Amino acid sequence: MAAGIQQQNAAEDIVIAGAGLAGLAVALGLHRKGVRSVVLESSPERRTSGFAFFTWTNAFRALDALGVGDKMRGRHLQLQGLRVMASSTGEIAREMDLRVNGKLGPHEVRCVQRNVLLQALEEELPPGTVRYSSKIVSIDDQDGAKILHLADDSTLRAKVLIGCDGINSVVAKWLGLAKPSESGRTATRGYARYPEGHGFEPKILQFVGEGFRAGLVPWSDTDVYWFFTWSPAPSPDANGKEDRSAAAMNQFVLTKMRGAKVGPEVLEAVERSEMSDVLAAPLRFRSPLSLLFASISKGNVCVAGDALHPTTPDLAQGACTALEDGVVLARCLGAGAERGFGHEEGEDRPCLGDAIVGAGDGEERERVVAALRRYAGMRRWRSAQVIAASYAVGFVQESDHTVVSFVRDKLLSGVLAKTLLMMPDYDCGKL
Structure with missing residues (x-):
């Protein structure tokens, strides 16, 4: 695996912090659009923690856009139904078919191994895209660029910085996002x-x-x-x-x-x-109200995945929404690349030159800023909605309060079931 960055004052066009689901999804989406990026991962190797997660319809639409959906389908069972039991009585509170049609088409859900998906995403990237043992400890500004100080005392100049570095995100802290709540x-x-x-x-x-x-x-x-x-x-x-x-x-x-x-x-x-x-x-979760007014992007910096919308797992949408982020962000940045910034090596396409972060060519810089602003506008409400719904569903499902338990088991089981299928009935679109 690639070692961390050793040289001082190295420079990259687009730097993604974190090689989790969001970070690799952004990198792969950009690669599909012909835009090169570098992913910095603090761990010495690919993370294997987390075991598995529910991959719902919206996540598979994102994976299909990235070109790895069928790989996951071939290795994981499609789940056909859900049976909800009341822990107090052992009785069935609700049963539902998970293959029903939503507004956007049939639903699909599988329990996907996290390490299998991470490997599939990384294998589609050019060698050397992910740089392990590369932990960002602080961020400085220099003529519009971001100077990333790494744990090994090296530095990296980034013209665009995307924070996919999890719930304790250094990039989210730099942006001033609210600290996740317990x-x-x-x-x-x-x-x-x-x-x-x-x-x-x-x-x-x-x-x-x-x-x-x-x-x-x-x-x-x-x-x-x-x-x-x-x-x-x-x-x-x-x-x-x-x-x-x-x-x-x-x-x-x-x-x-x-x-x-x-x-x-x-x-x-x-x-x-x-x-x-x-x-x-x-x-932990980030207040959904804070996201409605927060700086999800600022200049040439933005966040995605858990760095943007840490949420409780009650709707199983954290990882799914992170994959959505990856597709939307890559599409927004890729649209700007078609107008002249970013390129894969060997392609006859202008590079995201120094002018984008300097004083010479404000037009190029504004394209990046506008692309990240479009992304933030598209993801703000979706992120807040997922966090709020997950928290509310978790509170109702776990409560042992007599009144809440009665209402949940007798009256709300259908509402909770509909909410479970409502969030995945979403399409982040193509690249």
Whole structure:
């Protein structure tokens, strides 16, 4: 894998911070448009944490635009339905077909392995696009360009900077975006392997209520992904610290499930999980109201993915929306490239020259600024909508309040189901 940047004062036209889903999607979208970019990743190698995520209709439309949708379809089961159970009674609260038609066409959802998708995206990029062990620690201005100071004491001059560096984004902080808030909830997740086959239907099984939300979903004939979100956080240990070790989280989840009406198949999946395959993290989100007035882009800098819209996972739209960001941003920048900036090596197309960030040619610079402004305008409301809906659905689904539980189980199950299908019924468009 490529090493971090070693030379001082190196320069690049478009620099993307973060080689997660959003960062690689932006880079691949730009590559498809004939625009070169460089992706800086702080980790020494491709990240493998996160296991899997729900890839809904809107995400597959984005992946198809990027040219990797069929690769994912060939390796992951299509999920046919959703069964929601009440954790307090074990009764079915709602069942729904996930293959129904939305306003924009038939729905499609699969549980996709994160590392498989990251690899597929990176393999489509020119060699050397992703530079590992390249962590940005601070950002300075110099004649309109951004001087990126890296952890290895080297610097990189970027004419366009795109922050896809996650919930603790250095770029989002530079833009002045509101700090993500604590939701008061925690999530743990893992996966179980059944070498002889698990025998589960290709459906999502979910339990809600009693202060938690749990689910089980197969991604292949032998592998099952499970998740568990809860509030409030578990009690601290004797030293006043919360124990989030894999063993403690595994035991905590099993204890909570055994105290409710959770099916034995979910308990077995948790028990089968290797301790090294269990992750736990607090759930945070950025205020949706703050995004309506925030500087998503400023000059030649913008953000995408979790750096823009960290959200709770209750609608399973965080990763899906990040892929949308990648397509929209690449399309906006690519449109500007067709008018004269950015190029792939070997193409007879003008480069994003020094004039774009200097005083010589304001027209080129304005094209970049306008492209990022268009992107921000297109993603602002969508991001706020996803965050707000996810938070509201999570609150209702997990609540153990008597009134909320009654209304949820008896009256709101249909509304929640429609909300689950409403967010994926979206098309970010082509490149």
